[in-house]
Amino acid sequence: MGTPLRSIAVVGLGTMGTGIADVLLRAGREVVGIDVSESAARRAVAALAASTARAVARGHLSEAERRAALGRFRTSVDLRSAAGADLVIEVVTEEYETKRRVFAELDDVVRPTAILATGTNALSVTRLAAESRHPERVLGMHFFNPAPAMKLVEVVSSVLTSPAAVAAVTELARALGKEPVAVGDRPGFVADGLLFGYLNQAAAMYESRYASREDIDAAMRLGCGLPMGPLALLDLIGIDTARTVLDAMYADSHDRLHAPAPILRQLSDAGLTGRKAGRGFYAYASPGSAETVPDAWTPAPTTWPPAGAGTPREVRSVGVAGSGTMASGIAEVFAKAGYPVVIAARSPEKAEAATARIAASLARSVGRGRLTAAARDAALAGIVPAGSLDAFADVDLALEAVAEDLEVKRQLFGTLDKVCKPGAVLATTTSSLPVVACARATSRPQDVIGMHFFNPAPAMKLVEVVRTVLTADDVHATVRAVTATLKKHPVDCGDRAGFIVNALLFPYLNNAVKMVEQHYATVDEIDAAIKLGGGYPMGPFELLDVVGLDVSLAIEKVLHREFRDPGLAPAPLLEHLVAAGCLGRKTGRGFREHVSR
Known part of the structure; x- marks a missing residue:
């Protein structure tokens, strides 16, 4: 096991197996791709030809390197073709019995020095090893999809795995340009062990109708900078695969957060397994397509407000209470959008300091070419610092961005109730406290709503619009309309902890x-x-x-x-x-x- 792994068999030529073969071929390895389906083998050959052609077009490979790589690849429908391999990587269906049979057959085929790796991300590597005749050579080698692009490889050892096998596979991963992380044998390992719990919670949130699939996905992309929303990612992974992983995680942890959301079972039992089926949480143009198409749950394109949502109140001026980073950022957003802004703090000095912070931020934007000097000057001219909430007497929208302390916020809303004119919208930027508790501190709870910006407010596009059971329709419509003028993306949330x-x-x-x-x-x-x-x-x-x-x-x-x-x-x-x-x-x-x- 101390020699470099040069000849490698990949068992299972689906998307992941083909991607792994691609990585191995470009790194100069001899690869035999094995699949019981001849059509799968043909698809793999075609996919590798197409991916290497794209690499040539992008300057990542020369034509000679492409021909050499494809020349090192052959396919077979017979596991005995793995006889000469230094390493076998199994990526067949995520079912224990199927994998066990593959490993049992490989025991009769491969050399005693060959390493056997499973690509599972949910099933027990230890159990597969224990049922093998040579458990010391069995480990996990978990690539991520798409294998050519994703840098991580989790190298999973059981208590039975030989350190030499782990060292050889780790060395190979580095030679492939990947980053190997050594982990122990438990369902999900590191990355999926964290991500699948999050995906499961998103599915449960959608199932409870707390938020639409579009809002959940937009919230996590725009609020956290994630490459995909959780429901779109579940469709990409495969809802049946996610259910299998979560079942294994729950069996190990007994944590209710890992118990698969019922909607995952319902969709997978109905064959609606995501992109590969053409339908999951979203509908797709065809099986395997990444293009979403409208379905019965797709929101109709409309300008806000839609019919029956209430007529927005007119907002000509805005008050922002607070002097910290978030308050300054929100005031900057409104000022750049052309709203006159009063920024009120506990003292005139704090309000002036917040205004200076805004000026510095706008200057940086000018320096980076994101804002003209004229636009900066216009925004600053519209900001009035004040040392008291009394300055909010004439604003149409008052937002608080003070300490995340419910009693502090309730006292502030009591003051806003006294100083703000009738019909003014009162908004909290809380990220976790109950909005209705702020509303009940006023004599006009129907005018109170949550408007949760994300930090840094000038850069982040998301605003969670949080209405309580007491919020008036026209107040909700007002905040949606105002958010659009700020060039932010609003998502609707109910008043519960954490929002989306x-x-x-x-x-x-x-x-x-x-x-x-x-x-x-x-x-x-x-x-x-x-x-x-x-x-x-x-x-x-x-x-x-x-x-x-x-x-x-x-x-x-x-x-x-x-x-x-x-x-x-x-x-x-x-x-x-x-x-x-x-x-x-x-x-x-x-x-x-x-x-x-």
Whole structure:
């Protein structure tokens, strides 16, 4: 097992098997692709010819390299064709009995020194190894889809796996230009172990009709910078595959957050398994197509407000209460959109400081060519700093962006109720507190709504529009209409903890902390796995340190209190770090050390 793995058999020539073969061929390996279906083998040959042709056109391969790569590939319908392989990578259907039979047959075929790798992301590698005649040579080699593009390979060892086999496969992964992460044998491993819980919660959120599929997906793309929304990603992965992974995770963890949402069973039992079937959460132009097409649940194209939604109130001026980063960012957004803005703080000095922060931000935009000097001057001319909420007497829309403390917000809304004119819309930017509690602090709860911007407000496109059971239709229509003038994307939410984004994001972050607590993987390994395997812009611990561990803990406590699910209880490690004053970047230490600039 100490020699380089040069000859490799790939068993299963679906999308993943073909992608793995592509990676191996471009790295100079001899590859035999094995599949019981001759048509699958033909499709694999055609797909490899097309992908290498695209690589030539893009300058990634020469024509000579392309011909050589294709010349190193052959196909077979017989497992005995793996006899000469140094490594066999199995990527057949995600069913234990099917995989067990493949490994049993390979035991009779391959050399004693050959390594057998399974591509499973849910089934037990240990169990497959234990039923093999040579368990020491069996491990997991989990690529991510699409294999040519995704950099992560999880190398999964069981208690039976030889260190030499792990070392050889790890060396191969690096030679392929991948980033190997060593993990132990548990369902989902690192990346899928975190991502599938999040996907499951998104499916449950949609099933409960809390938000539309379009709003859920848009919220996570625009609010978190993710490459795909969770429901679109489930369609890409395959709803049946997701159900299998979650079943395995639940059997291992008994965490209700891993119990597959009933809609996943309903869709998969109906054959609506996602893109490959042409229909899942969305409808597609044809099986295998990435093009979505309208169906009965597609919102009709319309301008806001649609019929029956209420006539928006006129908003000519805006008040923003607060002087921190979020308040300044929101005031900047409104000022750039042409609204006169009053920014009120606890003192004139704080209001002036917030205005100076806005001026600096606008200057940076001018310097980067994103804003003209004239537009900057016009925005600044429209901002009036004030040291008291009394300055909100004539505004049409008043937003608060003060501390995330319910009693502080309730007191502020009581003041807004006294100083704002009749008919003014009163909005909170809370990310987790009950909007209705703010509304009840006023004599006009029908005028109160949530308007949750994301940080940094000038850059982030998402606004969660949160209406309570008391919010008037015309107030909801007003905020939707105003959000459109800001060139932001509104999504509708009901008044419950976390709304869309935080309700899906923070359980995922909490589970990452639990993974470290359990010594399953390190902070660096988890961040690398999520960025390289999931395509996320930041790993969970990078994000926690940016958000602030104290803020994260507060949100997780609110979610746990609202939904009473044991799986949502904050991880003790997070609580201990907050108690120790390790709050992330703002204190110089969180899950990592941060050098102050």
